[in-house]
Every structure is written in structure tokens, then in C-alpha cells.
Amino acid sequence: MVLYFTMNKMVVTTTKLDQKTLDKLISGKILVIRVPNFVSDKLCARLSTHFLKHHEIRNYGHEIYVNGKKKVLFYGVKRIGYPFNLTYGKSSNDPIKKEYYVRALDGIRELRKVSAPFPSPIDKLRLELDELWKDGANIARFENKMMLVGMGRVINHEDIQDDESPHVDSLPPKIDLDGRFSGIIYLKVPPVGGELEVWNQFPNLSKKEKENYKFNWREKLVSPTVIRPKAGELVLINTLLPHAVKSFPNGNRVAVQSFIGYKKNKPLQLWS
Numbered sequence: 001m002v003l004y005f006t007m008n009k010m011v012v013t014t015t016k017l018d019q020k021t022l023d024k025l026i027s028g029k030i031l032v033i034r035v036p037n038f039v040s041d042k043l044c045a046r047l048s049t050h051f052l053k054h055h056e057i058r059n060y061g062h063e064i065y066v067n068g069k070k071k072v073l074f075y076g077v078k079r080i081g082y083p084f085n086l087t088y089g090k091s092s093n094d095p096i097k098k099e100y101y102v103r104a105l106d107g108i109r110e111l112r113k114v115s116a117p118f119p120s121p122i123d124k125l126r127l128e129l130d131e132l133w134k135d136g137a138n139i140a141r142f143e144n145k146m147m148l149v150g151m152g153r154v155i156n157h158e159d160i161q162d163d164e165s166p167h168v169d170s171l172p173p174k175i176d177l178d179g180r181f182s183g184i185i186y187l188k189v190p191p192v193g194g195e196l197e198v199w200n201q202f203p204n205l206s207k208k209e210k211e212n213y214k215f216n217w218r219e220k221l222v223s224p225t226v227i228r229p230k231a232g233e234l235v236l237i238n239t240l241l242p243h244a245v246k247s248f249p250n251g252n253r254v255a256v257q258s259f260i261g262y263k264k265n266k267p268l269q270l271w272s
């Protein structure tokens with residue numbers, strides 16, 4: 001394993017993921033893990049074209065809860081794939097929930113098929129985590145059904161004219177995890193801008209600010225750790241800490257993403 005030392009001690013750049021570095025992310029000793037060249041240029045080009053031209057590209061909603069009520073916000077991210085957050089608060093008979101589980105395996109297989117003869121980047125991530133983590137890593141089955149792993153995410157410059165509002169990613173409270181991360185595999189990045197920002201603190205909000213879902217946390221946060229990922233790079237961050245994407249004047253950002261759940265003495269769980 002080769003570790004690169006950067007100016008920012010909260011960022012570790014490595015050629016290979018390992019348990020020790022993941023432990024540091026879990027314990028909050030570091031904020032970001034970067035693995036450059038996780039995906040070849042050829043596969044990046046193929047998958048980014050696949051996602052940009054996909055016939056089912058939809059707005060990706062970010063859900064927040066205001067006084068216990070769900071609100072869905074659009075931060076400029078489009079998705080290819082049917083994400084778990086669409087099912088939040090739905091009963092097991094709800095058509096949306098049924099659709100999520102019906103589509104999960106097709107989504108995984110589609111990415112595998114488009115990637116062949118290369119391994120799907122999401123399969124590669126899952127296998128590497130399974131091999132390095134002492135309790136292994138599996139596709140999540142929060143409701144005893146196999147979930148989707150690997151959702152395409154596209155940001156077009158015209159949809160993100162301002163820097164994205166910092167946010168944390170939510171899960172229904174009944175899902176019991178000790179930690180939650182995002183594995184983002186970048187396939188295409190804009191020529192300038194589009195940096196990923198991660199904050200090592202929660203904003204100190206007044207009651208009024210908490211109730212105002214349009215309130216921009218930036219005013220309440222100190223400077224973030226900022227990285228500019230390259231195409232082909234895998235980036236892991238703790239999604240319970242505020243994070244955001246900076247705007248960019250042209251081009252688009254294409255990535256494929258999986259959440260990674262952590263619970264002590266259990267396998268890591270992956271889902272989208």
C-alpha cells in the first residue's frame with residue numbers, strides 16, 4: 001500500500017483501501033479517503049456516456065424532515081437508478097416500495113453488463129470492502145430484501161448555479177447503524193469547479209433556522225475540507241457530516257455511488 005501525504009491531515013490518499021484507514025474515517029480521525037485510478041479511463045468514458053444518455057434520468061430528491069414532516073429538495077443532482085430514499089415512510093405494499101425491490105437486481109446487472117469486460121466499479125468496491133473488512137461486506141437487506149447498489153449521479157452545470165447547500169444524508173430511524181459513509185466513484189468531472197466540501201462540525205442552528213428548510217448552513221459553518229476529485233477516483237466520506245458540491249461554469253459531473261453502513265462486529269452493508 002502506498003499512502004500519499006497531503007497538506008490536509010484530514011484527507012488520506014492511498015492506492016489501496018485498508019481496514020486501518022477505514023477505521024480512521026469511522027472514528028472521525030480523518031474526513032476523506034481518496035483512491036485515485038480506481039476505474040480506468042476507458043471504463044470512465046464508457047460509463048459516463050451510458051449515464052448521460054440514459055433514457056431514465058430523473059431528478060434526485062434530497063429529503064429533510066421539518067417538524068416530523070418529510071420535504072424533498074432538489075439540489076441539482078440527477079439520478080439513474082431507483083434510490084432507497086424514494087421508499088422512506090412507505091408501507092411494504094406501497095407500489096413505490098415494491099418497485100424499488102423489483103428493480104434492485106436489474107440495476108446491479110445493468111451496470112455490470114455495460115462495464116464488461118471490466119468489472120463494474122460498484123462490484124469492485126463491494127469485493128474490496130469484503131476482502132479488507134474483518135467482518136466482510138454485503139449488499140444491504142434492511143427489510144430482508146436485496147437492495148440496489150450503484151446509482152448513477154449526474155450534475156449538469158446549469159442545474160447547480162450556486163454552490164450546493166451543505167447537508168447530511170438521512171435514513172429512516174428504524175435502520176440501526178453505528179455509522180454511514182458514501183462511496184463516490186467519479187467518472188467525469190468538469191474542467192473547473194465541482195469541488196467536494198466536507199465539514200468536521202454540525203451547524204449550530206437556532207429553532208427558527210432549523211425550521212427554515214431553505215436556510216443555507218454555510219453561514220453557520222467554519223471552513224470545510226475541500227477536494228477536487230479526478231475522473232476514475234473513488235472517494236469515501238462520512239455522510240452524517242455536512243457535505244456539498246461547489247458549482248461549476250460548464251461541463252458536467254458524472255459519478256456512481258453507494259452508501260456504506262457500519263455496525264460494530266457486523267459486515268459492512270452497501271446500498272443506494
Ligand SMILES: [Fe+2]
Nearest residue numbers: 167168169239
Ligand atoms: Fe449527500
